[in-house]
Amino acid sequence: MTSHALLSASGAERWMACTPSPRAEESVSEESSEFAKEGTFAHGLAELKLSLHLGEIGKKEYNKRLKEQKTNEFYSEELEKYVDVYVDLAIEKINEARARTKDALILLEERLDYSPWVKEGFGTGDLVLISDDVLEIVDLKFGKGIKVEAQDNSQMKLYSLGAINDFGFLYDIKTIKMTICQPRLDHVSTDELVADDLLNWADNIVRPLADLAYEGKGEFKSGDHCRFCRIRYTCRQRAEDNLKIACLDFRPAPTLTDDKIVEVLTSIDELIKWAKDVEEYAFKEAANNGKQWPGFKLVEGRRTRRYSSEEKVAE
Ligand code: SF4
Known part of the structure:
Protein backbone atom coordinates (compact mmCIF):
# COMPACT_ATOMS: atom_id res chain seq x y z
CA MET A 1 0.00 0.00 0.00
CA GLY A 216 -2.88 12.02 -17.36
CA LYS A 217 -5.24 13.75 -19.78
CA GLY A 218 -6.69 17.26 -20.05
CA GLU A 219 -5.12 20.69 -20.35
CA PHE A 220 -2.06 21.90 -18.48
CA LYS A 221 -2.97 25.06 -16.59
CA SER A 222 -0.55 27.10 -14.51
CA GLY A 223 -1.41 29.22 -11.49
CA ASP A 224 -0.94 29.51 -7.77
CA HIS A 225 -1.49 25.74 -7.50
CA CYS A 226 1.90 25.14 -9.22
CA ARG A 227 3.77 25.88 -5.99
CA PHE A 228 3.61 22.29 -4.75
CA CYS A 229 4.01 20.61 -8.15
CA ARG A 230 7.18 18.54 -8.42
CA ILE A 231 7.85 19.74 -11.99
CA ARG A 232 7.25 23.41 -11.19
CA TYR A 233 10.88 24.26 -11.97
CA THR A 234 10.91 22.90 -15.48
CA CYS A 235 7.24 22.81 -16.51
CA ARG A 236 6.86 24.07 -20.06
CA GLN A 237 3.30 25.35 -19.57
CA ARG A 238 4.27 27.37 -16.51
CA ALA A 239 7.28 28.81 -18.33
CA GLU A 240 5.22 29.73 -21.39
CA ASP A 241 2.49 31.37 -19.33
CA ASN A 242 5.00 33.42 -17.36
CA LEU A 243 7.04 34.37 -20.40
CA LYS A 244 3.91 35.71 -22.08
CA ILE A 245 4.22 38.67 -19.74
CA ALA A 246 7.61 39.42 -21.27
CA CYS A 247 6.13 39.28 -24.75
CA LEU A 248 3.30 41.74 -24.21
CA ASP A 249 2.49 43.62 -27.35
CA PHE A 250 3.78 47.05 -26.39
CA ARG A 251 3.22 48.66 -29.77
CA PRO A 252 2.26 51.16 -31.02
CA ALA A 253 2.65 53.43 -27.95
CA PRO A 254 6.29 53.94 -26.84
CA THR A 255 5.25 53.77 -23.17
CA LEU A 256 3.06 51.34 -21.27
CA THR A 257 -0.61 52.17 -21.03
CA ASP A 258 -2.35 51.94 -17.67
CA ASP A 259 -4.01 48.72 -18.85
CA LYS A 260 -0.64 47.15 -19.66
CA ILE A 261 0.75 48.16 -16.28
CA VAL A 262 -2.25 46.54 -14.59
CA GLU A 263 -1.63 43.43 -16.71
CA VAL A 264 1.98 43.29 -15.50
CA LEU A 265 1.00 43.94 -11.88
CA THR A 266 -1.62 41.19 -12.01
CA SER A 267 0.93 38.61 -13.12
CA ILE A 268 3.93 39.79 -11.16
CA ASP A 269 3.63 37.54 -8.06
CA GLU A 270 3.38 34.39 -10.14
CA LEU A 271 6.18 35.61 -12.42
CA ILE A 272 8.53 36.20 -9.47
CA LYS A 273 7.69 32.82 -7.91
CA TRP A 274 8.38 31.07 -11.20
CA ALA A 275 11.68 32.90 -11.78
CA LYS A 276 12.84 32.04 -8.24
CA ASP A 277 11.89 28.39 -8.75
CA VAL A 278 13.92 28.23 -11.97
CA GLU A 279 16.90 29.86 -10.24
CA GLU A 280 16.63 27.44 -7.30
CA TYR A 281 16.47 24.46 -9.66
CA ALA A 282 19.52 25.65 -11.63
CA PHE A 283 21.44 26.22 -8.39
CA LYS A 284 20.59 22.80 -6.95
CA GLU A 285 21.51 21.02 -10.17
CA ALA A 286 24.86 22.84 -10.27
CA ALA A 287 25.63 22.40 -6.57
CA ASN A 288 24.45 18.81 -6.16
CA ASN A 289 24.97 17.25 -9.58
CA GLY A 290 27.77 19.34 -11.07
CA LYS A 291 25.50 20.57 -13.86
CA GLN A 292 27.10 23.22 -16.07
CA TRP A 293 24.81 25.96 -17.34
CA PRO A 294 26.52 27.77 -20.25
CA GLY A 295 27.44 31.31 -19.23
CA PHE A 296 26.79 30.76 -15.50
CA LYS A 297 28.86 29.59 -12.57
CA LEU A 298 28.47 28.99 -8.85
CA VAL A 299 29.83 31.85 -6.79
CA GLU A 300 31.36 31.13 -3.40
CA GLY A 301 30.41 33.91 -0.97
CA ARG A 302 31.43 34.42 2.64
CA ARG A 303 28.32 32.72 3.96
CA THR A 304 26.41 31.51 0.95
CA ARG A 305 26.90 30.07 -2.46
CA ARG A 306 24.82 31.53 -5.20
CA TYR A 307 24.49 31.29 -8.92
CA SER A 308 25.49 34.14 -11.16
CA SER A 309 26.09 34.92 -14.81
CA GLU A 310 29.75 34.87 -15.74
CA GLU A 311 29.44 38.44 -17.01
CA LYS A 312 28.41 39.59 -13.54
CA VAL A 313 31.24 37.62 -11.97
CA ALA A 314 33.69 39.32 -14.30
CA GLU A 315 32.46 42.83 -13.35
S1 SF4 B 1 3.85 23.27 -12.81
FE1 SF4 B 1 2.97 22.67 -14.80
S2 SF4 B 1 2.19 20.58 -14.51
FE2 SF4 B 1 2.54 21.46 -12.47
S3 SF4 B 1 0.55 22.33 -11.91
FE3 SF4 B 1 1.72 23.98 -12.86
S4 SF4 B 1 1.15 23.95 -15.04
FE4 SF4 B 1 0.48 22.00 -14.13
Whole structure:
Protein backbone atom coordinates (compact mmCIF):
# COMPACT_ATOMS: atom_id res chain seq x y z
CA MET A 1 0.00 0.00 0.00
CA THR A 2 1.41 3.43 -0.92
CA SER A 3 1.37 6.14 1.73
CA HIS A 4 0.21 8.79 -0.73
CA ALA A 5 -2.55 8.57 -3.29
CA LEU A 6 -1.71 9.68 -6.83
CA LEU A 7 -4.77 11.93 -6.59
CA SER A 8 -4.26 13.05 -3.02
CA ALA A 9 -6.72 15.21 -1.13
CA SER A 10 -3.99 17.71 -0.26
CA GLY A 11 -3.10 18.02 -3.95
CA ALA A 12 -6.71 18.26 -5.15
CA GLU A 13 -6.65 21.99 -5.76
CA ARG A 14 -3.80 21.36 -8.21
CA TRP A 15 -4.94 18.20 -9.98
CA MET A 16 -8.45 19.58 -10.40
CA ALA A 17 -7.03 22.74 -12.04
CA CYS A 18 -4.23 21.04 -14.02
CA THR A 19 -5.38 17.48 -14.64
CA PRO A 20 -2.23 16.16 -16.41
CA SER A 21 0.05 17.26 -13.53
CA PRO A 22 -0.05 14.11 -11.29
CA ARG A 23 1.17 11.87 -14.11
CA ALA A 24 3.58 14.52 -15.41
CA GLU A 25 5.35 14.72 -12.04
CA GLU A 26 5.31 10.97 -11.37
CA SER A 27 8.91 10.41 -12.46
CA VAL A 28 10.21 13.16 -10.18
CA SER A 29 10.86 11.93 -6.65
CA GLU A 30 9.24 13.71 -3.75
CA GLU A 31 11.55 15.56 -1.37
CA SER A 32 10.40 15.47 2.24
CA SER A 33 11.21 18.90 3.64
CA GLU A 34 12.15 19.61 7.25
CA PHE A 35 8.82 21.46 7.54
CA ALA A 36 6.95 18.33 6.43
CA LYS A 37 8.85 16.18 8.94
CA GLU A 38 8.12 18.67 11.70
CA GLY A 39 4.43 18.61 10.72
CA THR A 40 4.36 14.82 10.91
CA PHE A 41 5.93 14.97 14.37
CA ALA A 42 3.39 17.58 15.55
CA HIS A 43 0.52 15.38 14.31
CA GLY A 44 1.93 12.42 16.25
CA LEU A 45 2.17 14.49 19.43
CA ALA A 46 -1.41 15.75 19.00
CA GLU A 47 -2.65 12.20 18.46
CA LEU A 48 -0.87 11.06 21.62
CA LYS A 49 -2.50 13.80 23.71
CA LEU A 50 -5.95 13.12 22.28
CA SER A 51 -5.52 9.37 22.81
CA LEU A 52 -5.02 10.09 26.51
CA HIS A 53 -8.05 12.39 26.58
CA LEU A 54 -10.22 9.71 24.95
CA GLY A 55 -8.94 7.02 27.31
CA GLU A 56 -7.39 5.01 24.48
CA ILE A 57 -4.15 4.92 26.48
CA GLY A 58 -3.48 5.27 30.20
CA LYS A 59 -1.42 7.93 31.96
CA LYS A 60 1.58 5.62 32.38
CA GLU A 61 1.75 4.78 28.67
CA TYR A 62 1.21 8.45 27.83
CA ASN A 63 4.09 9.59 30.03
CA LYS A 64 6.39 6.96 28.57
CA ARG A 65 5.59 7.97 25.01
CA LEU A 66 5.72 11.69 25.75
CA LYS A 67 9.19 11.21 27.22
CA GLU A 68 10.25 9.52 23.98
CA GLN A 69 8.72 12.35 21.94
CA LYS A 70 10.72 14.88 23.93
CA THR A 71 13.96 13.33 22.71
CA ASN A 72 12.93 13.87 19.08
CA GLU A 73 14.92 16.48 17.15
CA PHE A 74 11.72 18.36 16.33
CA TYR A 75 10.47 18.61 19.90
CA SER A 76 10.47 21.97 21.67
CA GLU A 77 8.29 23.50 24.35
CA GLU A 78 7.16 26.05 21.80
CA LEU A 79 6.06 23.31 19.39
CA GLU A 80 4.17 21.55 22.19
CA LYS A 81 2.44 24.81 23.09
CA TYR A 82 1.15 25.13 19.52
CA VAL A 83 0.09 21.47 19.46
CA ASP A 84 -1.87 22.13 22.67
CA VAL A 85 -3.81 24.92 20.92
CA TYR A 86 -5.04 22.34 18.39
CA VAL A 87 -5.67 19.72 21.10
CA ASP A 88 -7.83 22.20 23.06
CA LEU A 89 -9.87 22.95 19.94
CA ALA A 90 -10.21 19.23 19.18
CA ILE A 91 -11.46 18.56 22.73
CA GLU A 92 -13.98 21.38 22.34
CA LYS A 93 -15.26 19.74 19.12
CA ILE A 94 -15.38 16.32 20.81
CA ASN A 95 -17.44 17.80 23.66
CA GLU A 96 -19.83 19.44 21.18
CA ALA A 97 -20.28 16.12 19.36
CA ARG A 98 -20.91 14.31 22.64
CA ALA A 99 -23.43 16.96 23.61
CA ARG A 100 -25.36 16.14 20.43
CA THR A 101 -25.25 12.42 21.15
CA LYS A 102 -23.37 10.69 23.92
CA ASP A 103 -22.22 7.80 21.73
CA ALA A 104 -20.65 10.03 19.07
CA LEU A 105 -18.12 8.31 16.81
CA ILE A 106 -14.67 9.80 17.45
CA LEU A 107 -11.73 8.82 15.26
CA LEU A 108 -8.12 10.01 15.26
CA GLU A 109 -5.85 9.88 12.21
CA GLU A 110 -8.47 7.93 10.29
CA ARG A 111 -7.84 6.74 6.74
CA LEU A 112 -10.69 8.06 4.58
CA ASP A 113 -11.42 6.36 1.28
CA TYR A 114 -12.94 8.60 -1.41
CA SER A 115 -12.14 6.18 -4.24
CA PRO A 116 -15.75 5.86 -5.50
CA TRP A 117 -15.22 9.33 -7.02
CA VAL A 118 -11.42 9.48 -7.37
CA LYS A 119 -9.62 6.33 -8.47
CA GLU A 120 -7.41 5.00 -5.64
CA GLY A 121 -8.13 8.18 -3.67
CA PHE A 122 -7.67 8.23 0.09
CA GLY A 123 -6.44 10.60 2.76
CA THR A 124 -6.09 10.84 6.53
CA GLY A 125 -8.50 12.80 8.69
CA ASP A 126 -6.81 14.12 11.84
CA LEU A 127 -10.08 14.13 13.77
CA VAL A 128 -13.36 12.73 12.45
CA LEU A 129 -16.55 13.10 14.47
CA ILE A 130 -19.97 11.73 13.65
CA SER A 131 -22.87 12.55 15.93
CA ASP A 132 -26.41 11.86 14.74
CA ASP A 133 -26.61 13.39 11.28
CA VAL A 134 -23.58 15.69 11.65
CA LEU A 135 -20.13 14.85 10.32
CA GLU A 136 -17.25 17.05 11.43
CA ILE A 137 -13.71 16.92 10.08
CA VAL A 138 -10.96 18.80 11.91
CA ASP A 139 -7.59 19.27 10.25
CA LEU A 140 -4.35 20.41 11.87
CA LYS A 141 -2.04 22.34 9.59
CA PHE A 142 1.21 22.99 11.35
CA GLY A 143 2.88 25.21 8.75
CA LYS A 144 3.35 28.90 9.30
CA GLY A 145 3.31 29.98 5.67
CA ILE A 146 -0.09 30.68 4.20
CA LYS A 147 -3.46 30.85 5.92
CA VAL A 148 -5.81 28.19 4.56
CA GLU A 149 -9.57 28.66 4.60
CA ALA A 150 -12.10 25.87 5.07
CA GLN A 151 -14.55 27.52 2.67
CA ASP A 152 -14.78 25.54 -0.56
CA ASN A 153 -11.61 23.67 0.41
CA SER A 154 -11.20 20.66 -1.92
CA GLN A 155 -9.01 18.75 0.53
CA MET A 156 -11.56 19.02 3.34
CA LYS A 157 -14.40 18.18 0.98
CA LEU A 158 -12.61 15.03 -0.20
CA TYR A 159 -12.00 13.97 3.41
CA SER A 160 -15.71 14.50 4.07
CA LEU A 161 -16.60 12.38 1.04
CA GLY A 162 -14.30 9.67 2.35
CA ALA A 163 -16.07 9.72 5.72
CA ILE A 164 -19.48 9.52 4.03
CA ASN A 165 -18.24 6.61 1.94
CA ASP A 166 -16.81 4.82 4.97
CA PHE A 167 -19.59 5.49 7.50
CA GLY A 168 -22.63 6.55 5.46
CA PHE A 169 -24.11 3.06 5.75
CA LEU A 170 -24.23 3.48 9.54
CA TYR A 171 -25.22 7.14 9.81
CA ASP A 172 -27.63 9.29 7.83
CA ILE A 173 -25.23 12.22 7.46
CA LYS A 174 -26.96 15.44 6.44
CA THR A 175 -24.68 18.24 7.66
CA ILE A 176 -20.93 18.52 7.24
CA LYS A 177 -18.71 20.79 9.28
CA MET A 178 -15.10 21.32 8.30
CA THR A 179 -12.53 23.05 10.49
CA ILE A 180 -8.90 23.90 9.74
CA CYS A 181 -6.65 24.81 12.67
CA GLN A 182 -3.32 26.57 12.04
CA PRO A 183 -2.03 27.25 15.56
CA ARG A 184 1.18 28.96 14.47
CA LEU A 185 -0.82 31.48 12.47
CA ASP A 186 -3.44 31.87 15.20
CA HIS A 187 -5.96 30.88 12.54
CA VAL A 188 -9.07 28.72 12.71
CA SER A 189 -11.42 28.50 9.75
CA THR A 190 -14.74 26.65 9.66
CA ASP A 191 -17.27 25.94 6.97
CA GLU A 192 -20.50 24.00 6.85
CA LEU A 193 -22.30 22.39 3.95
CA VAL A 194 -25.19 20.12 3.12
CA ALA A 195 -24.27 16.50 2.36
CA ASP A 196 -26.36 16.45 -0.84
CA ASP A 197 -24.45 19.47 -2.18
CA LEU A 198 -21.17 17.73 -1.45
CA LEU A 199 -22.32 14.60 -3.28
CA ASN A 200 -23.43 16.69 -6.28
CA TRP A 201 -19.99 18.32 -6.39
CA ALA A 202 -18.38 14.88 -6.18
CA ASP A 203 -20.47 13.39 -8.99
CA ASN A 204 -20.47 16.35 -11.37
CA ILE A 205 -17.16 18.12 -10.80
CA VAL A 206 -14.72 15.81 -9.03
CA ARG A 207 -15.29 12.50 -10.80
CA PRO A 208 -14.83 13.77 -14.40
CA LEU A 209 -11.69 15.72 -13.45
CA ALA A 210 -10.31 12.77 -11.45
CA ASP A 211 -10.88 10.43 -14.41
CA LEU A 212 -8.88 12.79 -16.64
CA ALA A 213 -6.16 13.24 -14.01
CA TYR A 214 -5.78 9.51 -13.43
CA GLU A 215 -5.22 9.01 -17.15
CA GLY A 216 -2.88 12.02 -17.36
CA LYS A 217 -5.24 13.75 -19.78
CA GLY A 218 -6.69 17.26 -20.05
CA GLU A 219 -5.12 20.69 -20.35
CA PHE A 220 -2.06 21.90 -18.48
CA LYS A 221 -2.97 25.06 -16.59
CA SER A 222 -0.55 27.10 -14.51
CA GLY A 223 -1.41 29.22 -11.49
CA ASP A 224 -0.94 29.51 -7.77
CA HIS A 225 -1.49 25.74 -7.50
CA CYS A 226 1.90 25.14 -9.22
CA ARG A 227 3.77 25.88 -5.99
CA PHE A 228 3.61 22.29 -4.75
CA CYS A 229 4.01 20.61 -8.15
CA ARG A 230 7.18 18.54 -8.42
CA ILE A 231 7.85 19.74 -11.99
CA ARG A 232 7.25 23.41 -11.19
CA TYR A 233 10.88 24.26 -11.97
CA THR A 234 10.91 22.90 -15.48
CA CYS A 235 7.24 22.81 -16.51
CA ARG A 236 6.86 24.07 -20.06
CA GLN A 237 3.30 25.35 -19.57
CA ARG A 238 4.27 27.37 -16.51
CA ALA A 239 7.28 28.81 -18.33
CA GLU A 240 5.22 29.73 -21.39
CA ASP A 241 2.49 31.37 -19.33
CA ASN A 242 5.00 33.42 -17.36
CA LEU A 243 7.04 34.37 -20.40
CA LYS A 244 3.91 35.71 -22.08
CA ILE A 245 4.22 38.67 -19.74
CA ALA A 246 7.61 39.42 -21.27
CA CYS A 247 6.13 39.28 -24.75
CA LEU A 248 3.30 41.74 -24.21
CA ASP A 249 2.49 43.62 -27.35
CA PHE A 250 3.78 47.05 -26.39
CA ARG A 251 3.22 48.66 -29.77
CA PRO A 252 2.26 51.16 -31.02
CA ALA A 253 2.65 53.43 -27.95
CA PRO A 254 6.29 53.94 -26.84
CA THR A 255 5.25 53.77 -23.17
CA LEU A 256 3.06 51.34 -21.27
CA THR A 257 -0.61 52.17 -21.03
CA ASP A 258 -2.35 51.94 -17.67
CA ASP A 259 -4.01 48.72 -18.85
CA LYS A 260 -0.64 47.15 -19.66
CA ILE A 261 0.75 48.16 -16.28
CA VAL A 262 -2.25 46.54 -14.59
CA GLU A 263 -1.63 43.43 -16.71
CA VAL A 264 1.98 43.29 -15.50
CA LEU A 265 1.00 43.94 -11.88
CA THR A 266 -1.62 41.19 -12.01
CA SER A 267 0.93 38.61 -13.12
CA ILE A 268 3.93 39.79 -11.16
CA ASP A 269 3.63 37.54 -8.06
CA GLU A 270 3.38 34.39 -10.14
CA LEU A 271 6.18 35.61 -12.42
CA ILE A 272 8.53 36.20 -9.47
CA LYS A 273 7.69 32.82 -7.91
CA TRP A 274 8.38 31.07 -11.20
CA ALA A 275 11.68 32.90 -11.78
CA LYS A 276 12.84 32.04 -8.24
CA ASP A 277 11.89 28.39 -8.75
CA VAL A 278 13.92 28.23 -11.97
CA GLU A 279 16.90 29.86 -10.24
CA GLU A 280 16.63 27.44 -7.30
CA TYR A 281 16.47 24.46 -9.66
CA ALA A 282 19.52 25.65 -11.63
CA PHE A 283 21.44 26.22 -8.39
CA LYS A 284 20.59 22.80 -6.95
CA GLU A 285 21.51 21.02 -10.17
CA ALA A 286 24.86 22.84 -10.27
CA ALA A 287 25.63 22.40 -6.57
CA ASN A 288 24.45 18.81 -6.16
CA ASN A 289 24.97 17.25 -9.58
CA GLY A 290 27.77 19.34 -11.07
CA LYS A 291 25.50 20.57 -13.86
CA GLN A 292 27.10 23.22 -16.07
CA TRP A 293 24.81 25.96 -17.34
CA PRO A 294 26.52 27.77 -20.25
CA GLY A 295 27.44 31.31 -19.23
CA PHE A 296 26.79 30.76 -15.50
CA LYS A 297 28.86 29.59 -12.57
CA LEU A 298 28.47 28.99 -8.85
CA VAL A 299 29.83 31.85 -6.79
CA GLU A 300 31.36 31.13 -3.40
CA GLY A 301 30.41 33.91 -0.97
CA ARG A 302 31.43 34.42 2.64
CA ARG A 303 28.32 32.72 3.96
CA THR A 304 26.41 31.51 0.95
CA ARG A 305 26.90 30.07 -2.46
CA ARG A 306 24.82 31.53 -5.20
CA TYR A 307 24.49 31.29 -8.92
CA SER A 308 25.49 34.14 -11.16
CA SER A 309 26.09 34.92 -14.81
CA GLU A 310 29.75 34.87 -15.74
CA GLU A 311 29.44 38.44 -17.01
CA LYS A 312 28.41 39.59 -13.54
CA VAL A 313 31.24 37.62 -11.97
CA ALA A 314 33.69 39.32 -14.30
CA GLU A 315 32.46 42.83 -13.35
S1 SF4 B 1 3.85 23.27 -12.81
FE1 SF4 B 1 1.72 23.98 -12.86
S2 SF4 B 1 1.15 23.95 -15.04
FE2 SF4 B 1 2.97 22.67 -14.80
S3 SF4 B 1 2.19 20.58 -14.51
FE3 SF4 B 1 2.54 21.46 -12.47
S4 SF4 B 1 0.55 22.33 -11.91
FE4 SF4 B 1 0.48 22.00 -14.13
